[in-house]
Amino acid sequence: MPIIYLLIIGQVGSVLLGCSFLYDIFWVFISKMLFHESVMIVVARGDNTDEDGVPMLLKIPRMFDPWGGYSIIGFGDILLPGLLVAFALRYDWxxxxxxxxxxxxxxxxxxxxxLLITYVALNLMDGHGQPALLYIVPFTLGTFISLGKKRGELRNLWMKGQPPRVCTHSHPPPKDSADSAAHVISS
Incomplete structure (x- = not known):
């Protein structure tokens, strides 16, 4: 795998998650102050339209809700952190x-x-919309960076974008050509 591939996924994934974190907070909380209602929640629910809303979300039925309510989560809340998880799997491999x-x-x-904390916050806020990335990004990116720093691999993860080199030889290669022929024969 090219080194640049890991570099791009690690750094771009981190920047993308950070920007999405701010984007989610803005359109759920701050847009409410500017437009008198949360733009993201109105669009996701499909308010003022005859349609079911944006087709880029999942509706999850609420447990023990006698009125049959549901919670919604956008595909971005699944896919964007998924980039980091995929990077982690590829790096591990x-x-x-x-x-x-x-x-x-x-x-x-x-x-x-x-995700669990997101749903706890949603229930504590009495069903008012919550930006899922507000909770997911600190957990995923924070865990990833903390582990990398604790293990001393943070530079390999984010700066170089490559795993540390693994030595596959049990002994050093020979220094001159006469030794190399003997090395090939004995191997």
């Missing part, structure tokens, strides 16, 4: 990391935790 010593498992746990 390239660095030959196990499931527990890698980043993929922890990224998945962080994403699930962020």
């Amino acid at each position: 390239a660095a030959r990391k196990t499931l527990q010593s890698g980043y993929f498992l922890w990224s998945m746990v962080a994403y699930g935790s962020g």
Whole structure:
């Protein structure tokens, strides 16, 4: 895999998540102050139209709701953090990391935790819309960066975009051509 591929996914994914984090907060909370209602929630619910809303979201039925209500989550809240999770899996594979010593498992746990906190906040706010990336991004990106820093691999993850080199030789290569012939024969 080209080194630039990992570099682009890691850095662009991080910038994309950060920008989406701010975008989500703006259109859910700040747009309410400017337009007297949350633009993102109105568009997602399909208010003032005869349609069911934007087809880029999932409707999840609320448990124990006698009125049959549902919560909604946009595909961006699934796909954008998915870039980071996919990067973690690819990095783990390239660095030959196990499931527990890698980043993929922890990224998945962080994403699930962020999603769980999103639904807890949604229920605590009595069903008022919440920007899911407000909770998901700090969990996923924060976990990823914290683990990288703790393991001393943050530079490999974000600056170089490549896993540390893994030595595949048990002994150093020979220095001159006479030794190289003997090395090939003995190998």
